[in-house]
Amino acid sequence: LIENNWKVMIVHGGGPDITNMLKALNIETEFFNGQRKTTKAVLEIAEMVLAGKINKHLTNLLQQKGLKSIGLSGSDGQILQASYLDKENLGLVGKVTSVDTSSVSLLMDNGYIPVIAPLARTVTYETLNVNADLAAAAIAHAVGAEKFLFVTDVPGILDGEKQLIEKITPSEIQSLIENEVITGGMIPKVQSAMATLSDTCQEVMIVSGQQAFIENDSFKGTKIVREQEVLSS
DSSP, X not given: OTTTTOOOOEEOOOHHHHHHHHHHTTOOOOEETTEEOBOHHHHHHHHIIIIIIIHHHHHHHXXXXXXXXXXXXXXXXXXXXXXXXXXXXXXXXXXXXXXXXHHHHHHHHTTOEEEXXXXXXXXXXXXXXXXXXXXXXXXXXXXXXXXXXXXXXXXXXXXXXXXXXXXXXXXXXXXXXXXXXXXXXXXXXXXXXXXXXXXXXXXXXXXXXXXXXXXXXXXXXXXXXXXXXXXXX
């Protein structure tokens, strides 16, 4: 990607590492509709793991490959501003309300890869935890990304026979969700992917992080494209 003069940005999550740290520190967590409630104690651990451990691990891996990278939190430089998603039931969890791209654009214009942890600030400077997929979608939309890759632990979207779907539209995705072919953590990924499709970003890829997803200058995974416009006769 770098060799082809792409400007690259990475937005990461870290749910499993947060869970492990909460267990290690014996911090109890509540769940609401399958989503962890972010209390003040949970947020402290989330910030430590996301903006500390994982963020610095990823920047180090990139630097080992000779790639210049800078680790940031979405709460730095007013990159991500958010409001409470559902304060009563989910606590300190945010939904992104605005994105300031000036700092990441400055880095990318100078050959750096920004690596961003999904934390945000409210207008009154409180820190909120944000779903990484939703944070990535908001940033991709704000910077006018031409390509948007969701890196997962599966090769892409799989059909009912567990075979890779190479190309799919939002209406086909909705059908797979309704028929419970797409379930669990893949649902927010595909919903974020669909929301990012635009005139600028005409395709979004879901790819595996466990194998090379670029082969002969083409991406391997599931390509999500906009509905084909029906031409009136």
